[in-house]
Amino acid sequence: MSARAALADWLSLLRPGDWLVIAAGLLLCAYAGATLWRGGAPDKAVIRAGGELFGEYPLSARRTVEVPGPLGVTLIEIEPGRARVAADPGPRQYCVRQGWLTQAGAVAICAPNQVSLGLSGRGGQYDSLNY
Amino acid sequence: MTRSTIELTPTAEDRRIARHAAAAIVLTVAEAAIPLPLPGVKPGLANIVTLIVLARWGWREAAWVALLRVLAGSLLLGQFLAPGFFLSLSGALASLVVLGLAMHLPRRWFGPVSLSVFAAFAHIGAQLVVARLWLVPHDGVFYLTPVFAGAAVLFGVVNGLIAARLLRALSAR
Structure with a gap:
């Protein structure tokens, strides 16, 4: 056969x-x-400035947020499912060069301007870090 | 003192159940020798026997064969009353319940493959529930559900096809 x-x-x-x-x-x-297995998909962007909560934005619509700090304005760009620091007055640009954040728990910190952008959502990759 | 002898005369049905259960136990033991990547993912070849007995001799005999297989298989593998035994038992009971319902589906449309897939899903469903309630009281157990469900479809279809083929050969004889 x-x-x-x-x-x-x-x-x-x-x-x-x-x-x-x-x-x-x-x-x-x-x-x-x-x-x-959707774990790690973020649902909102959390922006902090000077240690205070500046705002929480859903990752559903496209928008830009201007966050004032001691050095100037940090520009944060939010798109569906991701967010990034588009421009920052800090000298080394670490947070800008991190690029798009796509995972829950990811954080970009612009220390000189005291602004941070974090993504929160169900099931981040870790829930705490120790050094 | 009078000597009393208790004679147990096995009926034809008893012999048939014993024969089928023996075949199922052999498959259980043989299957335990197959290395598998994940605990809990098993082909469940012994269910082929359950399906054949169900189709030819009815639910009652299938239940006997399945439960004897779980009991004797666990004794042979040294798993009796270990967690694995209760997982097997819960899976077997759930699949027997589901088979008891599914066997009334129109035979023209639903063959042994359907019954096998239903039984496989009942198996993993019951095992996940028991594992969640008793062995690993954390929702993390459910993380592997898609893998178990995929295995249920795959092995359900394979076992069902083998059972269908054997049934065809048996009825042609």
């Missing part, structure tokens, strides 16, 4: 409803994967 005939023989054992059940099972897998 050729490989193709063998396969057809196996497939002949499947009845119409079986295909439905298999499809439903695969859908259930995909659904479980989509809901349980």
